[in-house]
Amino acid sequence: MLCISFDNVISLWLFEIDSLLLSLLVAAAVLSAFLSRFISLILRMNEQGLAYSMSQLLPKLLLILIIGGYVVFSVSKNITNLVLANVSATLFVCVIYAWNTRSEWLLGLKESIDYSYLKSLVSFGLPLIFGGLAFWGLTATDKILLKELSDFEQLGLYSVAVSFAAAATIFQSVFSTIWAPMVYKWAAAGENFDKIYKVNRYVLLAVIVLFCLAGLFSWVVTLILPSNYNDVQWILIPCLGFPLLYTLSETTVVGIGVTRRSGFAMLAAALAFIINLFGNWWLIPKWGAAGVAVSTCVSFWFFFLLRTEFAIYLWRPIPRFMLYAYTSLLVIGAVINSIYGEVYAIELKVFWLIMLCSIFVFLKDEILEIKNRFFSHNFKI
Template sequence: MLQVTIGFSTLLFSLGLDQAYVREFHEVIDKSSLLKGALFPGLILLVTALTTLLVFGGTLASWLFEIPEWHLSLLASTALLAAFISRFLSLVLRMNEQGLAYSMSQLLPKLLLLAVIGTYVVIGAKKSLTNLVIANTSALVFVCIVFAYNTRRELLASVTASLDIEHLKHMLRFGLPLILGGIAFWGLTAIDKIFLRTLASFEELGLYSVAVSFAAAATILQSVFSTIWAPTVYKWASKGEGLENVHKVIRYILALVVIGFCLAGLLSWVITFFLPPKYDAVQWIVVSCLGFPLLYTLSETTVVGIGISRRSSFGMVAAILSFAINLFGNWLLIPHFGAAGAAVSTCISFWVFFVLRTEFSIYLWKSLPRLLLYAFTLACVSGAAMFTLWGKPLSSLMAAYWILLLCAAVYTFMSEIRNAAAYVFEKCKARKVICRL
């Protein structure tokens, strides 16, 4: 519940200004004023809301944990505040292309969380909710401090910078429609768990959670690509050059997505070696769980027209419609298929999300070649749905399906595969030369 609340509060109180900051970064000269305009309105609202809740004692902790303790409310408030500030400071590193500092700031809190919990185990600390919340809050505060140190010049400059009210209104016009769309996207990624808890059982929720955890490996691709892609494409747009590379990037990511689905379908049986027998069904569910990270990553390449045109309301519509489809899909499939139904519904919903973002981008910006996009992704989603729902009785047929699709992808994207292989080979060769020197 704490993690869900952190995600929701950061989304709500940011007022969409985090996305506006990314969009406007290469368009304005005074970066300090831009940061102040993006960070401070939401920060003031969040501090006001948290202070009001703390006045009422353990109300926040009661909402989150059904334990009305003031110290838990204080810890939760600290975690929410640290996560919110970290969100904006991470964008400073991201937009200034400080990739190493950004990556380390993402890794360190996870290592710290493991270290704190490991310390609990070693010293035999009480397995209590308070200790667990302390561990999570400590990790979030630590990453906030790291971000603040790495962006200290920009942060201090923003405090003394003047606030351009007219530009802030311009940013809010871009960012506010993103709140509703963001909430819909949050629901799109969370509603499956809520429906499983309501319409199925804890066993099905456990199966689904394990499958999602394995599929989360693909979120590395999503996180890395999203971190690099948005600043790059907006930089191209600000200079009016490089946009022809969008088509090339789309083909590379499409090839990666299709090959990822195919390899997952062919090799998912390997998962059974790492899990108890009661989790055997995870090998079928995990392929559909890849729909979220892979299709979302692909949609990031095709959605650039919405950002460039500043028509963020279209992104909101795409998220809302996809969320509605996921609601219906979960309601229809979970009672019959359990965790498998939730995975298929979410996978299909993200394909619709990808198509809508692509079509809206084309409408607002310029045409993109999309026959291969839709054909290959539809084949992947259809195969994933069949594999998840009926993969066990159709195992041989599904193996043939994935092999044929993989061969088609290799044939279609042979040029991209060769270029990627040559690039990796050159990088490895250069690294060896450097090591010898």
């Protein structure tokens, strides 16, 4: 309500259109998405896996259906209808899941508040609020600054590259959903530290393979995009930095959660945000979409580094030479690919091929174990 009252600042900032309707629609979308987030956590904590998965999938399916309806019925193609489609999808899902979980949250409304317990929750959660804001800045300011410091053509290139790289967020989302409850259960029992390290090695292997495959086959996107989007093939690879390096950091950041020192999580996000802010300011005027992709990728490498080092400081050490060596090479390769990909296309293909082949030397034990588990149909860690 505060944002809406400031002369449609939401619609002006996001769309450069002075519209009360657009501001109200965006506010409704944010509010319904916020409520849906907590409703979906009820499903997750109740171990209703299918319902939780649907809570993540349904908004996307509804959005596709609504936009498909626009096409079929020749609805006017404008920003208002596009925003309306997003709002309709999020509101509909929010209402459905609020109804399905009504027994839990209605009971919650009737409970008395334990203020001493609430105080401990606030002391733990308050730094996470600011850390969440910093993380939002880390993931959102790229598009905002690209729009302000460059033009909509570069914003379009970057958005398309991010959309292709979003395929890796499937890996991130599935892993994070399964990993968080499992690892803290292990930590609470004071056992299975060797399994945490083993999972870390598996995820590192997956990150290397996905980066290398993207480096070798990013040219495929040119077959399905118009010719004026050919540059997407070069900036696609650093765009993988966010989902893949974030996923890897989830395996090394356990110590911060176990020790409940959430201030360090906030600090890691804040420092990475500052790095990204400076990188965008420096690189966007010169390199446009390539510059913002490089800045985001490098920032997430620092985010991964800071989370890892803070967790080690607070909890216990982990072997990390291989982690830092491989991720550094992957980020350097992604940066060169983004800025000089067209000039050194052949050399970069050789680089990604060498990186891919190197895992059979340095991570051969993990590869052999995955192979043995695959053929024995035993996928338990």
